[in-house]
Amino acid sequence: MTTTPKHDERIATMTFASVYPHYVTKVEKKGRTKAELHQVIRWLTGFDDVRLQELIIENVTFKTFFEQATINPNAHLIKGVICGYRIEDIETPLTKEVRYLDKLVDELAKGRKMEKILRSTS
Incomplete structure (x- = not known):
């Protein structure tokens, strides 16, 4: 299933600021921490905590x-279905990147080990 231009x-x-609190709630409800969420976001995007907070305050779009x-150069290793879309089949780069983030947050909330979430190759 591919995405539509409207989607x-x-x-x-x-x-990002409108979705971020939902990420925090989702992971904390499952016993994970905000620090772990930030570690996942940092792995995918390169943003440290300070830059992440600035982007939230600036209310930037995705x-x-x-x-x-x-x-992250290993982001292509993120596979599977999220929000009804198979990540590998998404053609729009931005939509794929957002779904990468959604998938990582979902894996964190499901209790997956951090080294698996961060696609450690060692």
Whole structure:
């Protein structure tokens, strides 16, 4: 199932700050920590805690968020279905990156080991 232009546009214009509290709630409800969430976000995007907080305060869109990110070279190893879409089949780069983040948060909430979430190759 591929995404539609309308779906891609909706994701691009959504703000990271509007979704971030839901990520925090999701992982904390399952016994994980905000620090672990930040570790996952840092792995994918390269953003440290200070930069992440700045982006939240600036209320940036996902488009801007990912334009400023340095995507981890192992992000392509993130596979599976999230929000009804198979990540490998998503053609729009931004939508794929957002779904990478969603998948990592989901894995964290499900109790997956951090080395598996961060696609450690060693």
